[in-house]
Structure formats: structure tokens, C-alpha cells
Amino acid sequence: MASDVKLTVCADPAALAETAAHLIVDAATEAVRERGRFMLCLAGGETPRATYARLALPAFSERMRWDRTWVFFGVLSRVPIPPAQIFRMCAEHADGDGAAAAYAAALAEAFGTRRGELPRFDVVLLGLGVDGHTASLFPGSPVLREVFRTVAAVHVAAAQIPQRLTLTFPVLNAAARVVFLVTGPEKAKIVRTVLSEPARLPAALARPTDGELVWLTDRAAAALHPVGEAQ
Numbered sequence: 001m002a003s004d005v006k007l008t009v010c011a012d013p014a015a016l017a018e019t020a021a022h023l024i025v026d027a028a029t030e031a032v033r034e035r036g037r038f039m040l041c042l043a044g045g046e047t048p049r050a051t052y053a054r055l056a057l058p059a060f061s062e063r064m065r066w067d068r069t070w071v072f073f074g075v076l077s078r079v080p081i082p083p084a085q086i087f088r089m090c091a092e093h094a095d096g097d098g099a100a101a102a103y104a105a106a107l108a109e110a111f112g113t114r115r116g117e118l119p120r121f122d123v124v125l126l127g128l129g130v131d132g133h134t135a136s137l138f139p140g141s142p143v144l145r146e147v148f149r150t151v152a153a154v155h156v157a158a159a160q161i162p163q164r165l166t167l168t169f170p171v172l173n174a175a176a177r178v179v180f181l182v183t184g185p186e187k188a189k190i191v192r193t194v195l196s197e198p199a200r201l202p203a204a205l206a207r208p209t210d211g212e213l214v215w216l217t218d219r220a221a222a223a224l225h226p227v228g229e230a231q
């Protein structure tokens with residue numbers, strides 16, 4: 001396993017959601033203290049849902065400065081984030097490239113970045129597909145080699161939702177902290193592949209250049225990985 005990966009294996013999905021919610025609240029507290037705001041990129045898919053539900057519970061929600069939190073990609077429900085600070089990706093737009101350019105402009109405005117500068121998220125949450133995809137960065141996709149655009153429209157014929165928007169690797173790898181949330185026995189093979197072999201799978205390319213790479217898995221997803229012992 002690459003030395004820069006901080007792997008935490010939780011006993012089960014509930015324990016992972018708890019650990020992830022604590023990580024997000026701690027990162028938010030630090031970001032607001034140091035920079036006045038917390039820039040969070042959500043992950044799609046099923047796995048993070050339990051974490052989002054945890055964040056809405058008083059034990060976590062009352063510790064979050066939702067008024068100083070900006071959320072990208074998706075929507076967090078049942079938490080008091082000012083609507084102007086929620087940036088949902090409108091992948092359903094017929095003009096995918098237009099929607100990608102619009103989202104890239106919204107990102108630049110929210111982060112105050114100029115042309116050629118990359119937004120630096122405090123936390124980017126990512127999931128892992130059984131084929132090694134993450135975000136909507138799929139194996140073999142030309143967008144894996146994207147170096148300029150921050151957001152791209154992708155068409156994934158085999159996917160349930162073929163028309164998608166995705167953040168690109170330059171943005172993911174500019175983050176202060178990239179956090180993978182991965183659970184379930186069906187992910188054990190791909191977790192071993194991505195973590196132990198320098199596979200050129202998309203998820204293996206998510207490595208912050210100046211930030212932390214955290215993998216939170218449950219015991220089932222880490223079952224085939226050499227160091228898969230629960231914390």
C-alpha cells in the first residue's frame with residue numbers, strides 16, 4: 001500500500017459513518033477557525049448516505065458551522081446551510097458541456113479562483129465503484145487525462161445514469177483532504193487492487209499533491225487487503 005494512504009478499517013458501515021461524520025466535523029472546525037469557511041465536496045452513490053444522515057443528527061449538526069459551510073456536487077438535507085452555499089451539479093441538462101462550464105464558473109466564483117487556478121476543497125468525499133471508478137471518472141475515459149478543465153461532462157453508456165458531470169483529477173488532487181468511503185464485501189477485490197497494486201484505475205489516481213489521502217472502509221470491504229484489521 002502506498003505510504004501516503006491513511007487507511008482506517010471500521011467494524012461495519014455504521015461505525016464508518018460515525019468515523020466519517022467526526023472527520024468532517026473536525027475538518028470543518030479547523031477550516032472555519034483557520035480560513036473562515038469550510039468547502040466540502042460530497043460523493044454520490046449509496047455509501048455516503050449514512051454519513052450524511054449522521055451529520056444531520058444533533059450530536060454532529062450542533063458542532064457544525066453550517067452558516068460557514070459551502071457544499072458542492074450534491075445536497076445535504078435537514079441541515080441549515082444557506083441555499084446560496086449549496087452547489088448541486090445539474091447533470092440532467094441536455095447540454096452536458098454547457099452544464100460543466102457553468103459549474104466550473106460557479107466553482108471559480110465560490111472559491112475566488114482566477115483562470116488556471118484550482119479550487120482547493122477542505123474535504124472531497126469519494127466513493128469507489130467495483131470497476132475502480134470514482135466520482136464519474138471511469139476506466140478508459142479520456143477525461144482521466146484532463147489537465148485544464150475543473151469540471152467535465154461524461155457519457156457512461158453502461159452506467160445507470162449515463163449523462164454525468166464530474167470534477168476532474170486536477171481539482172480532486174488539489175484538495176486538502178480526499179476521503180474515500182467504501183463498504184461491503186462486493187468492494188473487497190477492488191479495494192485490494194486499488195490499494196495494493198499501482199493499478200492505473202481511476203480511484204488510484206486520486207492522490208492529493210499537497211494534502212491527505214484517507215480511506216475509510218468497513219471490515220468487509222478491506223477483507224482481502226493485507227492490513228484489513230478493524231480499528
Ligand code: 6PG
Pocket residue numbers: 043044045046047048126127128129133134135136
Ligand atoms: C457518483 C459517485 C460514484 C459512486 C460509486 C460508488 O457520482 O455516482 O460519486 O462514483 O461513489 O459509484 O457508489 P456506491 O457507494 O453506491 O457503491
